[in-house]
Each structure stands twice: as C-alpha cells, then as structure tokens.
Amino acid sequence: MPELPEVETIVRQIRSGVEGREVQEVTVSWPSTVARPSLENFRRGLVGQVIERVWRRGKWFIFDLDSGSHLVGHLRMSGRLYLSPFPEHPYMRAALSLDNGQHLVFADVRKFGRLILAESLEEALPSLGPDANTDEVDGLWMEKELRKRKRFLKPLLLDQSFLAGLGNIYVDEALHRAGLHPLRKSHRVPASKARELVSAIKLVLQEAIEAEGSSFDIFYRTPEGQPGAFQDQFQVYGRSGKPCRRCGRVVVRRVVAQRGTHICHGCQPAPRPRKLIVG
DNA sequence: CAAGACTCCTGACGGC
DNA sequence: TGCCGTCAGGAGTCTT
Numbered sequence: 001m002p003e004l005p006e007v008e009t010i011v012r013q014i015r016s017g018v019e020g021r022e023v024q025e026v027t028v029s030w031p032s033t034v035a036r037p038s039l040e041n042f043r044r045g046l047v048g049q050v051i052e053r054v055w056r057r058g059k060w061f062i063f064d065l066d067s068g069s070h071l072v073g074h075l076r077m078s079g080r081l082y083l084s085p086f087p088e089h090p091y092m093r094a095a096l097s098l099d100n101g102q103h104l105v106f107a108d109v110r111k112f113g114r115l116i117l118a119e120s121l122e123e124a125l126p127s128l129g130p131d132a133n134t135d136e137v138d139g140l141w142m143e144k145e146l147r148k149r150k151r152f153l154k155p156l157l158l159d160q161s162f163l164a165g166l167g168n169i170y171v172d173e174a175l176h177r178a179g180l181h182p183l184r185k186s187h188r189v190p191a192s193k194a195r196e197l198v199s200a201i202k203l204v205l206q207e208a209i210e211a212e213g214s215s216f217d218i219f220y221r222t223p224e225g226q227p228g229a230f231q232d233q234f235q236v237y238g239r240s241g242k243p244c245r246r247c248g249r250v251v252v253r254r255v256v257a258q259r260g261t262h263i264c265h266g267c268q269p270a271p272r273p274r275k276l277i278v279g
Numbered sequence: 280c281a282a283g284a285c286t287c288c289t290g291a292c293g294g295c
Numbered sequence: 296t297g298c299c300g301t302c303a304g305g306a307g308t309c310t311t
Contacts, residue, residue, distance in 0.1 A: 001304065032287085059305085076305055078289080110288045112305070151281065160306075167305070258283075260303075 002075040004132060004165030005208035006228065007056045010081050015054045017083045017102055018063070022050050025097035033093040033106065035114040045069055045117045046096065057131050058164025062121070072116050072124045073106065079113030081106055132165035133205050139195030146186040146194050153189070154182035155257035157201075166201065169214060169237045172262045174201040176236045176246075181268040182256045188271070207233060236262040 002010075026043045028034055034042045045067070053064040061081065063071040075081065078091075087095040087103040094115060096104040106113065118124035130136045149156060156162055157171045166174070175182055177200035180193060189197070208214060213228030231238070235245050240253030240262055249266035 074305080077303085108288095109290070110304085112287065112289095114306095149280085155282075158305085168303095258304085 001077045001167050001169070002079065002213070003059055003167035003170050003208075004056075005170070005205055005211075005230065006213035007059050007061055007075065008133075008209050009212045009228070010075075011054055011056045011061055014081065014083050014104070017100070018051050018054050018098070018104060020050065020052070021098040021100055021102075023047055023096050024099055027087055027095045027097070028093070030093040030108075030111055032111070033108070033113060033115055035116050037117060042115075042117050046071065051098075057121075057125070058128055058160055059167065060125060060128070060164075069117060069119050070121055070124055072118065072121070074114050075108070076110070076112035076114070078110040079106065079108040127161040129160060129162045129164045132163050132201055133209075137163065137198060137201075139191075139198050142198045143191045143194040146189050149186045151186050152182065152257065153180055153184050153186060154259070154261060156186050158257065158259065165205070168259050168261075169234070170201070170204050170208065172237045173204045173235060176244075176262075176264060176267055177204060179267050179269075181270050182261050182263060184271045236264055238262065 023046045026046050028039060028042070031039055037045070046065075049065040049067055049069075051063050052066055055062050055064075060072050060074055065071065073079075073081070082105055083102045084105050085102065087097060087105060089105050089107040091107045091109045092105055093108050093111065093113065094106040098104065106115065116124050130141075145162070146156075149162075153175060154171060157166050157174070158168065172182075174197065178193065178197040180189065180197060208228075208230040211228055211230035211233065214230040214234070236251050239245075239251045242251055243249065244251055244264035244266055247264060247266035249264055252263050252265065254261055254263065
C-alpha cells in the first residue's frame with residue numbers, strides 16, 4: 001500500500017510534467033472515486049484550471065490550482081498515479097487531460113482510492129496530523145504527544161490525525177528499529193525511547209524514499225513502472241517465520257488493531273503487564 | 280478518550 | 296483443471 005515514501009516518489013516524478021499545465025478535460029470512469037464534491041462540480045472546478053504546484057502531505061497528494069482550490073487524492077491500497085500519452089488503463093478510475101497532450105491517470109484495482117476537490121486544505125483534509133518527514137516532528141514533539149495519549153503504539157502511529165504518512169509497513173519497521181513493542185502504551189514510553197522512535201521513523205522513511213519506495217506486492221510501481229527497492233531492506237515486515245536480521249530470533253506475526261503486525265521479541269520486548277494492586 | 284466492528288473492493292491463494 | 300470461500304488492508308463512521 002502506498003505510504004509516504006511511495007507518494008513522495010510519485011509526486012517527484014510527475015511534478016515537472018504537471019506544474020504549469022492547464023486541465024482541459026476530466027474523465028471519471030468509477031464515480032465513487034470522486035469523494036466530493038458532486039461529479040458535475042468536480043469537473044467544473046477543474047476544467048480550465050492551471051496546476052500551480054504538486055506536493056504531498058502524509059499519504060495525500062495535493063495539486064494547488066490557480067483558483068486557490070486544491071485537488072487532493074489518496075491512493076489507498078492499490079492506487080497509481082502517472083502521466084501517460086493515453087488516457088487508458090485497465091483499472092483507470094479517473095484522468096485529467098492536460099494542455100501538453102499528456103494525461104494524468106488515476107488507476108486503482110481495488111477502488112479504495114479517492115479524489116477530493118476543495119476550496120481549502122483545511123476543508124479537504126480536516127484533522128490530518130503533521131507530516132512524519134518534517135522538522136516539526138522531533139524528539140520533543142513525540143515525547144509530548146505520546147504522553148498526552150494512552151494508546152497502543154501501533155494503532156496510534158497508524159492514526160493519520162496523530163502523525164501523517166505512516167502505514168502498516170513503515171510502522172512495523174520503525175517500531176522494530178526503535179526496539180518498541182507495538183502494544184506498548186504511548187504514555188509509558190520513556191523520553192529516550194520517544195526520541196529513538198522519531199529517529200527510527202525518519203531513517204526508515206528516508207531510506208525508503210531513496211529506494212523509491214517498496215513493492216511488497218503486485219500493486220505499487222514507481223512512475224516508470226519499475227518496482228521500488230526498499231522491500232529488500234525490510235527488517236520484520238513480511239518476514240514472519242524468518243530470523244530477525246538484527247538478532248536472529250524468529251519474527252512473529254500477530255494481529256494488532258486489525259492489522260497484520262510483525263514483531264521480533266528479541267528486539268521488541270513485550271510490555272510488562274500491569275498488576276492490579278488491591279488494598 | 281480508547282478501541283473494536285463494519286464498510287468499501289478485488290486479486291491472490293488454499294482447499295477440494 | 297476449475298470453482299469457491301476466505302482474506303488483506305486505509306480510513307471514515309458507528310458502536311461499545
């Protein structure tokens with residue numbers, strides 16, 4: 001599933017072909033891809049607009065339009081976004097035809113991906129947390145924010161209103177590198193470990209961006225159609241039953257918060273169960 | 280506030 | 296060989 005590094009890779013790749021271009025035509029072949037507004041207003045708000053800037057926040061890609069509105073989108077599980085001379089793809093759900101003859105194709109096998117056109121980012125992405133790959137997120141920030149909540153680390157790090165950009169893969173990888181068990185409670189993580197967690201998150205993200213993302217299954221490809229390379233550097237994700245690359249202990253898979261979760265009990269000691277003290 | 284259930288979808292995969 | 300049931304998974308929404 002595309003996470004922050006995969007979206008970053010896509011944004012970098014399409015940026016030069018999209019910025020400064022005018023949208024001439026909008027094609028939507030799976031209507032529920034457009035979350036809002038109505039299909040009619042979606043088209044009306046896009047045709048004739050110049051795309052001024054392409055960027056991303058968390059896993060969302062964002063196109064700033066000259067009207068001041070924003071086209072934002074999420075690839076979810078199986079979405080792809082790329083430029084093509086043809087507005088065609090077996091799983092194409094929507095496409096923007098540009099004034100340079102190129103078509104920005106949004107393809108998505110599982111149809112979970114979404115596009116939103118909104119007048120402000122606040123309206124498009126309410127309650128999206130800070131991007132995991134910015135300086136705003138540092139050791140102090142993590143220490144403070146973890147202490148505010150009493151949640152398991154895994155679902156908390158997956159929560160995009162807490163921190164934007166991490167998905168199942170990079171949460172497992174970051175927790176492993178920080179030596180933190182997914183079921184540790186956020187408020188019980190010591191300050192030193194909070195700082196280690198931030199370092200681990202940033203390291204994993206930057207390494208993955210350098211490798212142009214991960215291709216853990218058939219879906220994700222770089223914009224040139226090549227698989228990413230970062231999956232070769234996974235320490236625990238998808239390695240259940242295999243030895244941990246750091247300590248050699250067998251990696252275990254269990255379900256945490258409805259997500260397949262990969263844990264090395266050598267590197268990530270289970271939280272000590274709290275005893276109920278009576279009397 | 281926290282956390283689980285449910286929903287949307289389809290290809291992959293296991294079983295027979 | 297081929298059919299069929301089961302499953303994964305991001306995020307919004309609803310329920311406990």
